[in-house]
Structure formats: C-alpha cells, structure tokens
Amino acid sequence: MKRITLYFCFLFVLWAGSGFAQNNEAKVDSLMNLMTLEEKIGQTVMYGGGWSVTGPTTKTDYVKYIKAGSVGAMLNVYTAKATRDLQKTAVENTRLGIPLLFGYDVIHGHRTIFPINLGLAASWDINLIEQTSRIAAEEASAEGLHWTFAPMLDIARDPRWGRISEGSGEDVYLASVMAKAYVRGFQGDDLSKNNTILATAKHFVGYGAAQAGRDYHTVNMGEGELRNVYLPPFKAAVDAGVETFMTAFNELNGVPSTGDKFIFRDILRGEWGFEGFVVSDYTAINELIPHGFAKDSTDAARLAMLAGTDMDMMGHVYRKHLKELITDGKIDVNLVNESSRKILLAKFKLGLFDDPYRYSDEKRQTETIYKPEFLKVARESAAASSVLLKNDNKSLPLDRTKTIALIGPLAKDDYHINGNWGGAGDRQGKSISVFEGLQDYLKANQILYAKGCDILSDDESGFEEAIAAAKKADVVVLVMGEDHGMSGEAASRTNLKIPGLQPKLIQKIREAVPNKKIVLVLMNGRPLNLSDEVDQVDAILEAWFPGSMGGSGIADLLYGAYNPSGKLTVTFPRNVGQVPIYYNMKNTGRPIPESNPTEDYKSNYIDAPNTPLFVFGHGLSYTSFEYSDFKLSSESIGFEDTLTASVTVSNTGDVDGHEIVQLYIHDKVGSVTRPVKELKGFEKIWLKKGERQTVSFTITAEDLKFYNNSMQFTVEPGAFEIAIAPSSDFKFEHGFILN
C-alpha cells in the first residue's frame, strides 16, 4: 500500500474516533468499508501473551501476527506498560491502526483479591458483589485491561467439580441476582469511561453439569432442565447488558457448545436478542475435533462460525481457515463481517478509537492498585463471606485474654489464601495470613504456632509439636483445608475429605485435649465432606479462600469484631456418594415418609440419610433470630395480582448482627413436576440486639413461571406453598392458590 493511502487511513481512524456526528454503529460501518477480508478476520483472533498460564500453552509469535493485522485481541498480558507497548505495536504497524482488546481472567479481584466467588455468594450481599467487581474493574482497567472473562454463571451442584468455586452455587434465583450484580460492577453504567470493562457471561452452557463432576466432561440434560435451571443466570446477564459471552468446553446433548447453533444463534441471539460478541473458550474450537464433531481444523472453524462463535481464543483456526472457507463457499462472508463488526463495536464503545492507550496509564495504575479503601472492602468481604457452620456452646467468639494454639498448614499461609484464579494478586508478601491477622487481637506470646502437617504429604513429623501446643494453650484454632490448586479449572476431586493428614491431625489433637475448645477454620474451594470432623471440633468457620485480607477478616470473626452472617449457597453432603445433592430437588414418587423414615421401597440410601450435613442457606451468627407473625396478604391471587408475604424477625441474642431472610415457594402440582422448594427472594437485614423488623416480599404470577414440556415459559394455576425462613431446612406451613 502506498504511503498516501496509509495517511488517509490514519486520518480516517482519527476521524472515526472523534465522535463527529456519528454513533458507534455508523463508525463501525465506515471502518468496515475500508477493511480487507484479512483485516476483518484478524479481528476474530485472540492470542495469549503468556503472563499467566490459563490453558495448555500454545506458543505463538503473536507480535508477528499483530503486525500483520491478524490479531484483534490479546489475553494474559497486563500492566499499563506491557499493554501500551503491545497496543503501540498494533496501532503503529498495521494499515488501519485498529487497537487491540486486552482481556484477562479478573474473577474475584485483580490485584486486591476478594474471596472466591462461591464465598462472595455466601455473603448474599448484592451490593458487596457489585462493589468488589467495581474495584476489580478499577484495578484491571488501570493496568490496561478492557475486558474480564467473568462472571462465571454456571450453576453447580456437584462439589467434585473444581469450578464450583468460581460460581454462585446451586441455586437459579440467587445465581441470577448475583449475575446482574457482577455485570453492573464490571461494566458500570458507561463503557466509555476508562474504569469500566467488558464483562463475559461464561460458560455457555451446562458446564457445571459435567458428568461425575469431571472437568470438561459430557453433559446431557433435557431442554426443560436447561431452560429452568442452567439458562436463567445467563438470561439475567443479558438483561443486565453484558457485552460478551464465552462458549463452554462441554458438549450438551451431543453438540459441543462452541459449535452449537441452537444455544448461540437460536436462544442467545434469537430469543434473548443478545447483540454483543461471543468468544470461544481457550482452544475450544480446535477441541471440536477430539469431541468427534469436526473432521479437521477447517471443519472446526466452519462449525464454530456457523454456530455464532465470533472470536477464536488461542486456537489459530480462524486465522488459518476462515478465508479459505469463504472462498470455497462453505461459509457466507457476512458471518465473518458480523463477527468482526461486533468486536469493533465493543472497541468503539470502550473509546479505544479515541485513544487506544486510554487504559494503559502508569500513573493511574500506581495510584489505583491496592488502594487502602480496596483492602478495607477485601477485609469486610472476607468476613461477610465466611459461614459459621457450627458453634457449640458459644465456642466463638474467642476471649482475647486467652492463649491459642494456632495449628495447621494454612495458619501462616499467604499464598493459597487467594484461591484459584487469584488474578494478578500478589501471592507472596501482600496477602494477610491468619497468623498476621491475629496480631490485631493478641500479643505475640498468646499465639503458640505449629504447622502440624502439610496440606498434602504423608509427613507426620510435625504432629508432636502441634499436640504439645494444643496441650499448652487455652484454646485450639486449626486452619486447614485445600491447596488453592485443588479447585478451579481442571481440579476435580473424587474425594471430598479435607486432604492429606489434616483429618488425622484433628483426630489426634482431639484425643490429646478431649475437653479443650477446638475451632476449625477452613479454606477450600468446594463443599467438603466434614462428617468426621463435625463431631471432633466445637466450632467450624468456613472461610473459603478469603483473599488478600483474608487473615484479618477471619481474625475479626474469631474475636467478634464482625458477627458471622454468611450462609451457604451450596449444600454440604455427608459423603461423596450423595452427590449431586441440592435443596431444590424433585420429590420422586416414593419420598421418605415423615411418619416412618425407615419404610422400605422408598427413595433413600441403605447406608446414609438423604439429608446433607449442612443445608443450602445454613449459617450461624453470634446472636439468635426468631421468626414470627408470618402473614400473607391473601390466600388466593389472580394472574394479575401481587401477593405480599411478611414475617417479623427479632434479634433475640446478645449482639447486633445480620440475618439473611429467605423466601421459598413450592408449586405443588404442575404439568411438569416442580422442585420441593424454590428460593424466590431474600433480604439481608441488620438488627441490633433486641430489635425486630418486619420483612416483606412480593410475589406475582411472573415469579411462578417455568418452562413446561412444550418449552413455553408459563405459569399454571393451582396450589402453592410458601415460607419465609432462615435456611432451606424448614417445613411449609402456609399456602395460597393461584387462579
């Protein structure tokens, strides 16, 4: 191309960004008119810079491809300087100077790390979730990132699946509410501001239902279950304006997601009107081959493009094959035009044509990351996300005048505490361990520390020291759990026990100090099987992986500066054989009769109860709450009416605290059976000791809708049960009729 043409193109790009009497769509159209087919294909290609490894490494000479105009986006590159340098390579070496999009897995924080998402969900605090994702976006955008691959919206009911840690748990309603909060937090209300980033609803769809909890495994489910359980959080994200979607690795009913026209073209775009772009998961287009769905990589590119996958993450297949597929008439050029258009539109929305470097500002980076106010939110969120599972005889909070034996492989840890997908969070030196957090409450000589054992090893040599410390101290605090790599992607387990020798150490300590108070603080990325430990310790505080300020948040809880308020959003089984187990199951034709729980020929196990160890919605507080005065505005409603259900909640204990008040319904008879309980609302309230409050929820016919067997989203008249309760462990006593 002659220099003069280049000059005009450059002028065009300046003009395109200027906002001169054009909206973003028109600007994209003008730009598209100037682009060659190769350049359009270039927009659909994403490569990785290798700063973080988030998949099988595929080495790519990405600088060469960027200079050739064959790359539209990069992942795994961050910091203001690195993104600026690479952006410069794209803008200054390509004919049209189209800026790159920088994406990264900002999952539960970028530099300041918040609790893992399953933990954040346990706070049931929508504002907190929005606030943490806002902070994540502030930090990420200050380091040159335009786009996060979050939130993960996969409903997960199988704790063997390591990625259960990345989502909001097992419930459809809760996950949908959280989905919106995440999107609002990341994207803000104006994408053209340089502190907002594109969010990604992932993984579309069904990934959490992987057979046997094994990552990437096959998923089979009826369309009813898909629509009633797995799709709603994604629909909620679309309603909240999410800009991008990511495909899933799994196949769904025989069709790998990345090649699934039905979910992307028919449902996402057709039914829901989604207008953003879809990125494949990491090499997921290539994986259509081992799935047995595509013959070769050309075929894989064809199928993915036909299905509506706009961008190829790390796969090289779009770059290599799209042109030939168009020339051979195997795909319509308009498909590629559409994909390219949508990606460019996102870049215009972000203002990258105004200034491609607007996110890559070193001064802003220094001023923004790890701000004290962000760390404060991290501390609060660690406390708000923790769930007090057990607290016999008010073992917690602890007395500051006593000595504690602080034992366990995670007691001094500042590495695993950030959990999987710890973003760019500093894993060494920046995060506060439990040991450090306790310094705010205790003098050095009040803490007798002993590691005891590793998370995973068969070395018992530390047992003696730990037992000696336990004997000497007034109270024992154990900090145990999983290694951060034991959950997250490619981290499925068949055994849900606390790993390694830790259970044995707990048992030995209990034997050594039979009458001493033992508190177990857990860090882990999934529900664990705590059936043995629950009887050996006096209190259990589930802290998940609590993030940068985790140790301080935990110390605040242990000493009562923060009253525990988290409640489980996922069921804890008694053993792995009960999995999948979740509160909103179906009744079956042979439910266990209350009057005769051991009756034969019922839907039960012969070696374990049906009930879990800890139910969905469970979580204790240092105070107690009483629910009274349940009222319904009417015993029957019409399709246009609104029903109000209310209850009085009283703080009957000695301290102030939060309570998470939950609304459940049960549709008793349907043309397709409905779950025994369904969460339909919740409110987190703050009550001072002695205070009471009336909490009201409204229900309309819209809230009672579900997909029937003809895949109509409908509500059926009939009898419903309703309850307002502190957890999912209750029996319905009230009802209403819809007619």
Ligand code: NOJ
């Ligand atoms: C694979 C994971 O499944 C996905 O969630 C993530 O965003 C990508 N890798 C990029 O790191």
